[in-house]
Amino acid sequence: MSFCYFNGEFVEGSCAALPLSDLALQRGIAVFDTVRTYGSRPFAMGRHLERLAESARLSGIRLPLPPEDMAAVIREGASRIPGDSLAKPFLTAGDSEENGTFPHPRFFVLFSPLSPVPEEVYSKGLALSLLPEERELPRIKSINYMTPFCHREAGTFEPLYCPGGEITESATSSFFSIAGDNLITAPDHRVLRGITREIVMEIARENGLNVEMRCLHLDELECVTEAFITGSVKEVAPVVKIGERVMGGGTPGPVTRNLIGLFREQIPLYLD
CATH class of the missing domain: 3.30.470.10 (Aminotransferase class 4, branched-chain amino acid transferase, N-terminal domain)
Known part of the structure; x- marks a missing residue:
């Protein structure tokens, strides 16, 4: 319909x-x-x-x-x-x-x-490929997705923009990484405004996580224990592989799983 x-x-x-x-x-x-x-x-x-x-x-x-x-x-x-x-x-x-x-x-x-996201996305996690480019006009949600679609790799969900080794966002999603008690995401001026991203950051702060707004460098991935992406359809989706690096032993981590639950609990607060 x-x-x-x-x-x-x-x-x-x-x-x-x-x-x-x-x-x-x-x-x-x-x-x-x-x-x-x-x-x-x-x-x-x-x-x-x-x-x-x-x-x-x-x-x-x-x-x-x-x-x-x-x-x-x-x-x-x-x-x-x-x-x-x-x-x-x-x-x-x-x-x-x-x-x-x-x-x-x-x-x-x-x-x-709405076509529902397969449950295995949340239980098994996603893989992202690496795209060493900046998203064009990152503050504008334009119809132009040619670059990430032309660089999509088999077996991955979508490319992750990492110009100069700095991770910003992925093709259709906001990106977060977790190191210790820090939730790391790119500064607002480098990425498209993510509505789910904003709400997740609000929830994270309310639950004692420190939100660090900076671009994680690819060299820092060895210190990252978990990662996830956010978006309107996928909500909070775990990432278990970035390029060739496996995150958190290849399974969704506890902080991500907790944020998935907290986000879903608060959905009614944002319904029009």
Whole structure:
């Protein structure tokens, strides 16, 4: 049951189409976000729409309607899907550019049922490959994922950006490592704003963990006991291998497992 909000109405996905003149197709200029729902209730929607608006601002894309109207569309669409779902709002550049800005954007939202993450992800963990590059425009959630997709390695979940040996984030996720009582994650200005990341940091601080905001260097991986990534769909997912290095004996560690449980306990607090 997938459908789209387009041109002011809800339609089947096959009934919605962008013209070939849209600069999202011509030049890849568009931003988006992903709002997950639990039982048809959006999770942290206000924060997600703040991020979408900021991505649009940094891209020069004018907001065609206020965030509260976007929220109403997402609520309505989510109510039409029983159970958990995904809502993906997009803002494309439209057909014209004026001095580096895009005054006539297009707005649409894709809705689909959520495909659950396999439970073995949490019991066995994930492997990440290494990509020695910086994420392009890290503060903007753009539609351009060509670099990590072209460098995805078989047997891994996704690439981990590590320009100059400094770990920032992975292709579709925020990255955390654990060394002693320290939870280490890159500083805000180096990475995309992660909504689940923010909530995990809040939970970690509330439970006595020291959150250290800096880029871990690859040379420090030998001192790391655990690692995990976060995102709207995966929530908190353990990482047990980075490149050729096995983390924590190859099984999810106790701090990560505890954070998984604490995060899930607090989900109701963030439902719209």
